[in-house]
Amino acid sequence: MQLGVRDKATEGVVGDPDCLSGPDISPPIKSQGNDMNQFVTMLSEYGLYLCIPLVFLAIVLWVYRPSGKKRYQADGNIPFDDRSG
Numbered sequence: 539m540q541l542g543v544r545d546k547a548t549e550g551v552v553g554d555p556d557c558l559s560g561p562d563i564s565p566p567i568k569s570q571g572n573d574m575n576q577f578v579t580m581l582s583e584y585g586l587y588l589c590i591p592l593v594f595l596a597i598v599l600w601v602y603r604p605s606g607k608k609r610y611q612a613d614g615n616i617p618f619d620d621r622s623g
Contacts, residue, residue: 581588601610 600606
């Protein structure tokens, strides 16, 4: 190999004495009090994917709630009602 050529296995410059230890691997950064910022960022990126199913479930639960049964049965009988003449 030539000096100064990048090697994909070590992700460093081959022949450089500073890269003899391999790639620079740093530990993951721990959050320090910015959990709310991370949450807001996650909601802004994925909020639509979370909101659409939740709205759909809320509508389905609202329609099939027990107290709405009489109203929806009455609305379902409108085409069969013979009051119009």
